[in-house]
Amino acid sequence: MTNDKQLGLAGTVAGLGLAIGGLAFGAFLSQRRKGGDDDAPFYTRKSPDSDNAVLGRTVTIRKPRAELYAFWRDFGNLPRFMENVETIRKEGDHRIWVIKAPAGQTVEIKTEVCEDVEGKRIAWRSVEGSDIETRGSVEFADAPGDRGTRVSLVMSYNPPAGNLGRTIAKLFQREPEVQARHDLKRFKGLMETGEIATSAHRKENTRAARQREKET
Amino acid sequence: MRALTWHGTHDVRVDTVDDPEIINSRDAIIEVTSTAICGSDLHLYDGVIPSVLPGDVLGHEFMGRVVETGSDSTLKKGQRVVVPFTISCGGCFHCQIQQFSACENSNPAEKQDMSAKLYGHSMAALFGYSHMTGGYWGGQAEYVRVPYSDVGPIVVPDHLDDDKVLFLSDILPTGWMAAENAEIQPDDTVAVWGCGPVGLFAIQSAIVMGASKVIAIDHYPNRLALAKQLGAEVIDFRKTNVREALIEMSGGIGVDAVIDAVGMETHGFAVDNLVDVVKQKVGMGADRASALKQAILAVRPGGRVSIPGVYGGMTDKFPLGALMEKGLQIRSGQTHVQRYTNDLLEKIEDGTLDTTFLISHRLPLEDAARGYECFRTEQDSWTKVVLKPGMDMPAAN
Ligand SMILES: NC(=O)c1ccc[n+]([C@@H]2O[C@H](COP(=O)([O-])OP(=O)(O)OC[C@H]3O[C@@H](n4cnc5c(N)ncnc54)[C@H](O)[C@@H]3O)[C@@H](O)[C@H]2O)c1
Numbered sequence: 001m002t003n004d005k006q007l008g009l010a011g012t013v014a015g016l017g018l019a020i021g022g023l024a025f026g027a028f029l030s031q032r033r034k035g036g037d038d039d040a041p042f043y044t045r046k047s048p049d050s051d052n053a054v055l056g057r058t059v060t061i062r063k064p065r066a067e068l069y070a071f072w073r074d075f076g077n078l079p080r081f082m083e084n085v086e087t088i089r090k091e092g093d094h095r096i097w098v099i100k101a102p103a104g105q106t107v108e109i110k111t112e113v114c115e116d117v118e119g120k121r122i123a124w125r126s127v128e129g130s131d132i133e134t135r136g137s138v139e140f141a142d143a144p145g146d147r148g149t150r151v152s153l154v155m156s157y158n159p160p161a162g163n164l165g166r167t168i169a170k171l172f173q174r175e176p177e178v179q180a181r182h183d184l185k186r187f188k189g190l191m192e193t194g195e196i197a198t199s200a201h202r203k204e205n206t207r208a209a210r211q212r213e214k215e216t
Numbered sequence: 217m218r219a220l221t222w223h224g225t226h227d228v229r230v231d232t233v234d235d236p237e238i239i240n241s242r243d244a245i246i247e248v249t250s251t252a253i254c255g256s257d258l259h260l261y262d263g264v265i266p267s268v269l270p271g272d273v274l275g276h277e278f279m280g281r282v283v284e285t286g287s288d289s290t291l292k293k294g295q296r297v298v299v300p301f302t303i304s305c306g307g308c309f310h311c312q313i314q315q316f317s318a319c320e321n322s323n324p325a326e327k328q329d330m331s332a333k334l335y336g337h338s339m340a341a342l343f344g345y346s347h348m349t350g351g352y353w354g355g356q357a358e359y360v361r362v363p364y365s366d367v368g369p370i371v372v373p374d375h376l377d378d379d380k381v382l383f384l385s386d387i388l389p390t391g392w393m394a395a396e397n398a399e400i401q402p403d404d405t406v407a408v409w410g411c412g413p414v415g416l417f418a419i420q421s422a423i424v425m426g427a428s429k430v431i432a433i434d435h436y437p438n439r440l441a442l443a444k445q446l447g448a449e450v451i452d453f454r455k456t457n458v459r460e461a462l463i464e465m466s467g468g469i470g471v472d473a474v475i476d477a478v479g480m481e482t483h484g485f486a487v488d489n490l491v492d493v494v495k496q497k498v499g500m501g502a503d504r505a506s507a508l509k510q511a512i513l514a515v516r517p518g519g520r521v522s523i524p525g526v527y528g529g530m531t532d533k534f535p536l537g538a539l540m541e542k543g544l545q546i547r548s549g550q551t552h553v554q555r556y557t558n559d560l561l562e563k564i565e566d567g568t569l570d571t572t573f574l575i576s577h578r579l580p581l582e583d584a585a586r587g588y589e590c591f592r593t594e595q596d597s598w599t600k601v602v603l604k605p606g607m608d609m610p611a612a613n
């Protein structure tokens with residue numbers, strides 16, 4: 001855990017990556033059909049019906065549904081493509097996400113899996129004792145023909161201290177939305193190519209290496 | 217190693233930079249034996265492509281010997297390979313349907329946002345071509361890190377010289393795809409704007425594909441002469457009214473297909489082109505597209521428009537009405553190089569395609585900055601520059 005409250009806050013948002021959720025998420029979901037009755041995903045609405053920051057993204061991955069589900073369900077795999085998540089370890093029924101924060105610090109979030117439909121859907125949320133309330137889900141659906149699997153990630157979070165947390169996060173250029181989108185792209189790349197694309201020409205210049213360096 | 221690096225508009229230098237190393241298991245390191253300067257490099261040189269950073273190594277047309285391989289590379293040390301300028305993973309949807317230049321994975325996730333914003337979708341990565349397309353170091357260097365080396369590079373037989381196969385990396389497949397996109401039928405008349413390397417290869421390809429007549433348009437006598445030598449009829453746009461000439465030369469019907477091998481830095485004094493030159497200079501991002509506009513007006517109703525020329529932004533006064541009312545078909549794109557390399561290698565081997573006629577200069581890599589300058593300012597005589605890392609500098613005179 002972090003000593004500096006301010007940094008902790010920033011780090012929490014900063015490091016959220018895919019680990020975000022929100023207090024009013026349930027309310028939000030129940031509202032989601034209120035505004036319109038078109039078929040577009042609710043997170044593409046022009047004006048959100050909630051104060052919560054919600055993001056959603058879909059990618060198509062040319063791999064079987066079962067394989068992708070299994071990879072994700074093994075939470076220890078996620079740090080391989082979630083840039084700011086250092087480790088995810090099991091602790092009883094819970095998982096502890098260790099998330100990188102600025103200035104070499106880390107923040108921990110305790111989550112539980114609240115929904116698990118084999119091969120189709122995994123949802124998680126933060127529990128008491130976490131610095132931040134977060135919620136997320138990932139859904140796997142067959143894409144047409146041999147296009148593989150459509151993977152949709154939806155996350156919601158209550159920005160800590162209102163907009164302040166997000167402002168600080170922006171300062172560190174780790175806006176959760178952006179981070180999550182990139183993480184999801186990296187997941188796709190890792191599954192389809194076996195590696196994370198980098199244009200670095202030396203090992204010490206990869207983003208991962210540079211980040212490690214910044215922290216020490 | 218030594219490499220040609222970008223420092224600003226019209227400022228490129230050969231510097232000593234870090235050697236690249238293997239990072240991912242599918243990588244290979246290539247020791248470059250030949251590399252070329254492309255018309256696309258001129259867009260970087262002229263500063264009209266955003267997100268090039270000082271120190272970036274340019275160059276996307278290169279070949280060489282494999283000197284190192286990652287554990288999942290299928291290449292072997294010592295093999296001679298030509299490397300496609302498009303970086304493609306082989307495993308995504310677009311790679312699977314052979315639209316390699318739309319690869320979804322080669323451009324690192326954190327670099328995809330800019331093109332996604334500009335174009336609605338992020339672009340694939342290209343070697344040595346700005347950070348919008350990945351920020352990968354390019355081939356005008358002694359060594360290059362080649363990702364996905366099990367998918368892109370094509371191994372070439374030793375009996376074919378570098379000069380013969382180097383252009384498999386870009387301009388030969390680009391000219392070929394340009395002609396393919398023009399969907400040439402046997403009795404067709406095809407007009408090609410621009411007799412640079414891309415235009416010349418498009419002309420040669422169109423003839424191989426059976427066009428009954430190819431008309432080449434440029435203003436450089438030497439480049440027009442090369443087009444003529446390939447069998448094209450030529451028009452000098454400084455001397456002739458192109459649209460009228462094309463109508464006449466196609467029997468009043470209009471040409472069946474047009475190919476824009478000029479791109480965003482078109483020359484000419486048409487009013488809208490001059491306005492676009494100014495806008496481009498002050499960074500308003502208008503692409504100069506007067507050749508393309510002319511092509512759209514010249515093509516017959518129901519005809520095909522093929523655009524290999526590179527554009528990066530927006531353009532004004534686009535003849536949208538002509539496009540719709542004439543019912544034109546448009547096809548374009550960065551070349552899906554990997555789709556064509558095997559076939560074209562065969563066509564080089566059996567003599568169907570000549571790839572060396574357009575090389576005007578061979579320079580040591582050390583002299584690359586001069587190569588850029590002359591390729592830009594003396595286009596008539598500098599048709600295509602090939603750089604050789606191993607070559608000695610000529611004695612000073
Ligand atoms: N699609 C691809 O994958 C791909 C690959 C390589 C190159 N390119 C692009 O193709 C274009 C041509 O490349 P190149 O290497 O041949 O470049 P180049 O600069 O050598 O040739 C361009 C030619 O166009 C002529 N030209 C200029 N304005 C004209 C006009 N109004 N009408 C007729 N001709 C005109 C010039 O005189 C010149 O000869 C560039 O835009 C380049 O970026 C695209």
Ligand SMILES: [Zn+2]
Binds near residue numbers: 277387
């Ligand atoms: Zn090129």
Ligand SMILES: [Zn+2]
Binds near residue numbers: 304306308319321
């Ligand atoms: Zn791909």
